[in-house]
Amino acid sequence: MTVSQTSTLSAFAQDVLDGLSQEKRRLSSKWFYDSRGSELFKQIMSCPEYYLTEAEAEIYRHSAASLYEATEGQPFDLIELGAGDGTKTQLLIERFLAAGAQFTYRPIDLSASALSDLGKLIKLRWPRLEFNPIQADYFEALDRLGSSTGSRLRVVLFPGANIGNFSPTEAIGMLRNVRNFLRPGDLLFTGFDLKKDPAVVLAAYNDPAGYTAAFNLNLLSRINRELGGDFKLDCWRHWETYDPVTGAARSFLLPIEPQTIVLSEVQRSFQFRAWEPIQVEISQKYTLREIEGIADASGFDFLRHYCDGRAYFTDSLWQVPTR
Numbered sequence: 001m002t003v004s005q006t007s008t009l010s011a012f013a014q015d016v017l018d019g020l021s022q023e024k025r026r027l028s029s030k031w032f033y034d035s036r037g038s039e040l041f042k043q044i045m046s047c048p049e050y051y052l053t054e055a056e057a058e059i060y061r062h063s064a065a066s067l068y069e070a071t072e073g074q075p076f077d078l079i080e081l082g083a084g085d086g087t088k089t090q091l092l093i094e095r096f097l098a099a100g101a102q103f104t105y106r107p108i109d110l111s112a113s114a115l116s117d118l119g120k121l122i123k124l125r126w127p128r129l130e131f132n133p134i135q136a137d138y139f140e141a142l143d144r145l146g147s148s149t150g151s152r153l154r155v156v157l158f159p160g161a162n163i164g165n166f167s168p169t170e171a172i173g174m175l176r177n178v179r180n181f182l183r184p185g186d187l188l189f190t191g192f193d194l195k196k197d198p199a200v201v202l203a204a205y206n207d208p209a210g211y212t213a214a215f216n217l218n219l220l221s222r223i224n225r226e227l228g229g230d231f232k233l234d235c236w237r238h239w240e241t242y243d244p245v246t247g248a249a250r251s252f253l254l255p256i257e258p259q260t261i262v263l264s265e266v267q268r269s270f271q272f273r274a275w276e277p278i279q280v281e282i283s284q285k286y287t288l289r290e291i292e293g294i295a296d297a298s299g300f301d302f303l304r305h306y307c308d309g310r311a312y313f314t315d316s317l318w319q320v321p322t323r
């Protein structure tokens with residue numbers, strides 16, 4: 001296995017400094033997934049309140065044949081944006097292989113530990129499946145893939161409602177980027193979380209066991225470890241909000257008392273008032289109509305939605321126009 005390496009530390013430091021310097025402080029959720037964060041995310045996925053994983057697994061089980069049909073039996077590169085532990089993707093892979101599909105699996109993730117665990121698992125289950133991971137940010141990975149040669153069909157998976165970590169405007173920009181590296185006929189299969197009972201949404205990000213709170217607080221531990229920070233975790237609280245009008249669920253971390261945080265590795269300090277929030281995640285929810293509008297705005301032909309039985313989640317299949 002060759003993992004294409006990129007240094008993420010300076011990008012991490014830059015992002016943290018930029019985010020904490022803003023008037024409305026924020027940290028990007030893309031930095032959640034160090035090895036502890038990836039482990040905590042697995043715990044979150046096993047919580048009954050976190051409906052997203054089971055909803056998308058159900059969709060993958062019943063949509064695999066139809067998705068493979070859309071490739072018209074051509075060999076393809078299966079490119080996955082933000083693969084994580086790839087548990088759900090294995091549901092697709094096993095069905096594709098059983099149908100005789102010829103493909104290379106190219107997971108992209110910032111997290112080295114997630115890709116390394118996924119590599120071991122794939123090698124164990126399907127030693128002959130070509131596995132070419134890329135450890136990089138989505139944009140950098142797409143750039144690298146865009147300039148790579150090869151004329152095989154590209155099927156891009158963007159699972160787990162990762163697109164929800166962008167605002168609707170950012171999502172269109174991101175998806176246009178994906179569109180630019182694809183060619184006519186290529187396919188994009190994206191998971192979107194749907195607008196629903198606000199109580200269901202809020203419960204998904206507030207599990208009683210406290211895994212979500214620990215997952216969010218782990219970002220402060222990561223800053224302590226990698227940037228010499230002195231966040232005292234027991235002085236911070238996790239808080240979740242959901243706005244049913246915009247569809248934005250937001251996660252915040254708030255200090256229970258005033259604090260001055262020093263990041264010794266980058267020689268910066270930040271003062272916080274008591275209860276001054278840092279936004280650490282947005283999880284955007286959509287209607288099916290809104291998703292179809294996003295397909296259009298980002299230059300794709302919308303083909304169809306695949307929803308779970310409760311209509312909590314959709315994976316939406318789009319194609320780069322061939323005309």
Ligand SMILES: C[S@@+](CC[C@H](N)C(=O)[O-])C[C@H]1O[C@@H](n2cnc3c(N)ncnc32)[C@H](O)[C@@H]1O
Nearest residue numbers: 030033082083084109110111136137138159160
């Ligand atoms: C919410 S997890 C989803 C994992 C898996 N796809 C699933 O559906 O269960 C998000 C994954 O995307 C990765 N990720 C988040 N932002 C990223 C970015 N900008 N570039 C590359 N990977 C990213 C994280 O490291 C993490 O493994």
